[in-house]
Amino acid sequence: MDRQTVPTLFTNGRIYQDAVSRVENILVADGLVAAVNVNPAAHEDAAIVDLDGGALYPGFCDSHVHLVESALLFSGADLRGKNDPDAITQAVAKALAAHPGDAPFIGAAFSLMDYDAWSLADLAKLDAVTGDRVVLLVDDLGHNMLANSAAMAKAGITAATPVPSGGEVVTQDGKATGMLREEAMTLAGNPLLPLFTEAAILPGTLQFMNAWAAMGYTGIVDLMGAPMGRINHPDMCRDMEKKGILPLRVNYNYTFFGLDDLEGGLAEKGHDTDLVRFVGNKLFIDGAYTSGQAWTTWENKKGGHGLHTVAADDSMGKNQNINRIIARLEEVGLNCHYHIQGDKALDVTLDALAAVVAKKGKLNGVHTLIHLAFPRPDQIRRIATFSGKVVTTMQPGFWQAEAGLERYYGEANNASYPVKEMIEAGVSVGMSTDFGVSPLELSAPTTIMNIAMVGGGASRTPVPVKDIVAGLSQGSNATTGRTDVGVLAPGMKADMVLYERDLYDVAPQDLAAANPKVLATWISGRKAFDAKEAPGKSA
Template sequence: MNSINKSQEQLFTNGTVYIDEERKANNIVVKSGKVSAIGVDPEKYQNATIIDLKGAIAYPGFCDSHVHIVEVGIANGGIDLLNCATADEIAKKIAETINNIPKGGLIIGLGFYPNDYLTWSLDDLAKIDKVTGERPVVLIDSLGHNCIINSASIAISKLTSETPIPIGGKVVLQNGKPTGMLCESAMAVACNILFPLINDDLIKKGAEKTLAQWSSFGYTSIVDLMGAPFGRLLKTNICRVMEKENTLPVRINYMYTFASLDEIDGSLSLKDSDTEMVKYGGLKLFVDGAFAAGQAWTKDKNLVGNHGLYYVYTDDSYGKQYNLNRIVEKVNDIGHNIHYHVQGDYAIDAVLNALDAAKAKKGKLTSIHTLIHIAFPTNEQIERIKNFNGSVVATVQPGFWEIEGETTKYYGNKANKCYPIKKIIDAGISTGMSTDFSVSPIELAAPSTIMGIAMTGAGDPDNHPPLTMKSLIKGFTVGSAATTNDEGNYGKLDIGYNADIVVYNKDLYTIAKDKLNKDNPKVISTWISGRKIYQSQ
């Protein structure tokens, strides 16, 4: 990564510079890491450092506004379980890999997706135990919402049929005994005990590798959730070490994942530790479960015969700590941004009702409330979101159109029209674009790949109305910036904004929608505050 003299002016010229998703100029001037002038006469900047774009196209740096990169560092050197669905397939993959993993500590696997989570049995557990022995193991599914632990991990976490399980969670039992399958918030019962066994150096090594890939894709910032149903994994120390070492290739806006009212207090001083590259982005609350596992909180029963899983109540019936209305009211009182995991229409309604109540009590919403995913919003709910006039925004994942195709077994034909992103955007709701990696595979992480999926409706335009390039660029820039605490500093290349830039070899608007992919157009470089971070070979 190049260092620069921040007092030295830089002139990005000899190409095209998009100021936002629409406006463009021949050049920009950068001083002290921020855009100081647009469309200047180069003759008047003889002393500036010339950044020759050589005919390339520069855009405001892209932001992935919902991703789990630092958390995925826990799986560094672990077992790849992608495409494994049965206990036999999982056990076979473990047997092929386990001897290559150093002994001591926790073994992590990632990526399985079973046909039915709730039928995992003691026989299935025995197959995992046979290949893992006494070594503790946590295997996380491709959604990040469910996990399998072996008998060694069950013993360490002291999990029994009598163990209290947080709201929204389920331990799959057979004959009164845990089978090792932990769904949603039940993961935290074991993982909060097991994950501290993972060495931070191992997490850092995995995070560094993946963050470097995100930079090469064209991202200059991310919103990292640093938590999941398995609990909070707040590893800001790792990110700040990387920043000091000058190896952090993207800005990190991190979230504080919490599950109950009293946990909010743990976030109050986080902003005091903000640095240039690592900043507190706000709170994160799971309201319902994973859509692709049949766990979205829906008004109508799903085909399994229930309404999904939910982490909160809309009253005090489970105690004040889990009353969504009390939680939202407190968040509004302290003025922190917050992201809500909401998939089903009941979950969306619960949040909107709580926001209405908080606004009525205080007279306004004091921060930005981001709705994540939004699989099944109704037209009425979309209108309600719009009527919050920018205080309620969204971040969505067009890549889900391509990877979540097996959900009709839970929702029937309704699943085919999930994630109505165009309808949300057309309503005028500020909408960020994101990957939700590692739920979405790395093959679908590059912005240009996501654009190709979104502009073709993932090959099913009747069910997934395609998006425009303009709305996608806007989503990756100002739309994603709106979900952070740093809106107004990045998302554009206007005067006063950070000079966070991605440079492509071609104009995104000129590429046929079916030709967009990870390598077309090619990312030439990325820049943060005028400092070159990535350079293609």
Template structure:
């Protein structure tokens, strides 16, 4: 953190408090806490003589954004590996892979990711394309969705995958018409290759996390929930990296860790989770949550649906996706974790998975009684209307990834045809959940998509892609996806600030601007009372404990 005087006053703009009095014109901070919110005169007097003055220059001061579902270590590593997130075309992907391989001739593997299926002919990536640019060593590139890998022939050979290899449980080896693997590996099939990736050193992990933290601070993010603290598809466990950075005083963000529930193990892993929570009790990094992956994603038909997926002619396929944990077992696990005081963070994409997660929480409530653990279901691509009121009834937080709710080509050409017109109105039902009084939190799932809260807020409010996002086509920027599911700007802002703070169990002291609260805040150069401002607004500075952790003028 940069040096700062003990008192700071913020004046010259508007303040959105997310508190009982929603708006103010100035804020005073002393020794890391907010001491006054009100008029410029009141804040200046409270700050006292010699206070540092921050001129908002007509912009907006609000509580720091909190990302309720993000993978910072993976995101930081992606920024330092073969990063495909800034482009959206097969020739550009191949050029980036070739450039990275040429720049790193001694790397045993070419590793990276961020590709989208719709950038490929017929939405089908193929190993032959990768072979053209890197044939001398294995290449492993995660899809932006985090559930699919694109590999070259050398990687398939290294893993012993050929036409005779059987699909693993909860995984698919995609094949061509002749039965040969195409180089696309879905869910646990990707782990057959990712298990072979070179181990990342502690020093590399440390640098990746610091890179991620700096990037997230530059977007106004002061706290987050790491949605997988454990080993997953070749990504290292960030647990010790967080602890080391905290011990060194380098962890400036506040982090809630969601400990990974290993699907191939049962309740014998619970004591390990309890011990990990104990090791982080009271720290800036606190692993008080358990992450359970209940299904896959709709784009590859592994999201668990109540009714079958459709083919592109509109006929039922018979496939309804995968429930990774049998519902009765999920209810038992959730009840056990609930009794031990863990928050449960479910991955629930399809409407059947969402229902199974809600049923599991209902079973825990019946067994253990009510509590304030704030279990949550992330993603919520499709929610059956019957289940929407259950979020508020059960106290389950709807953890939304708002940047997904738009008409990208991958959505238009792949996902919506699989769902069909009857389910399209229930696709990312933000508005319905808000109307039903569900607690709403927001996150990005970065590096699946950009962690920029302002872009996410624009999409939540307008259901269109923001200008500047390379993955949004013209239709996505101009035609809303299920426009009736828009959120009002104030509801969306609350979700990305106080709502996520609540999901992160940080709302007692963050997520609002009020006397006594920690001075975790962000200054944005636009008027965020104007719903049209989010698309082009930018973060000017980010503050944690009243100290600037990002300043655009010095970046």
């Protein structure tokens, strides 16, 4: 992307400063919105961008996504549709044949109906095709991992290995089968993920980021981590920025698992560039929704209450006490994002945040609640009481991606993720995809709008375009803890997306990934995507 050298006047289109307010034109200088509704005759030195009747909006940010992680996972075996041990093993054998050598190998997106049923016999089949090569396979949820015997040996994993809170090493006859669930994935991830080089991750990262730019996104919040461990590559993104090939504003997190590694996020401070910025930490409170692991106060259809990685006291050890964790985050000045699905997970988190307010009088950091499948009405009202310091990001796409899970949650599944109720309560709600977990075909902003307006079923309240636009711009950027992006007002960064038609003029049922078409995006006033060029190419 070329540096802007002269002021630029955007005109001749429907120009939205936010989800509602429109202006006649926008003057951009030095990467910022300089003024709106200017007299063009007073700015004859400005370059003119003729929008040709298109609709310009504040840039859209996907506030919970895994592009860097997905680039790593899909650099090896693509296991989508592989749903039994034999199919997984056969696909891995084929992928290894196409990637000869002894370098560590990874694969992604397998799925099993019963993860605990993975057996020593299944491990033996996997070992037969992988040999002594370290192989890690991650499921389509990102919450379960298969490690072959070579990987377990290198990581030092046995049936006797202490298991992190909230995790499980599946065993049979006193031996580890290679199935690592939830936080147990870190037993392999922490020692082995650093073996995968940025050279292997970069091509996929750029491909995914270009795809997001082509869909109309100007920014992302990339978690750069998962239950398997940290996949932190902000320097790779900064190098892309220096080379002029970074097509998105990349906000990123530092994933941690308890008090003992919380302060690792402090090392990420002080390195921000214009396009690559540290958001804060990320913590898992409960498990994967689609595995029935939402931590609920009520008994699920499997007879349990889900999975949790923290406790409200020291019963899981001081390291996993959520009150100690949140108090320490506030003490050291770290924002945090929290993976929360069930109402019990939300209870303990809100209680810990309230304890800080009771002691200190306020929250200093921004605390982002992610997902929120089952918030109760009283909890929704409570979130709104934290003076904007507790915000959320939700995924309307989950209404489709996670349909059919009544086997875990009964009828509650059909009313999960109450997006509109959160908005009506005055809660700041960002919009996101959770891609990597949610499929690519549900990731475009216009697809999210379609689902939110017509795809929620009888038990959900539709969400209008205005709220989705606000969520993708102001709401999503609120999760970053920054106040310089999200609206096109003087002094704000000029992140913008141009559609061929006004989103408000398209019937909800007609909104789709390519309707209306994205024509261009700009980040800090510099063109990042242009549909006239090769798809996804940075200008």
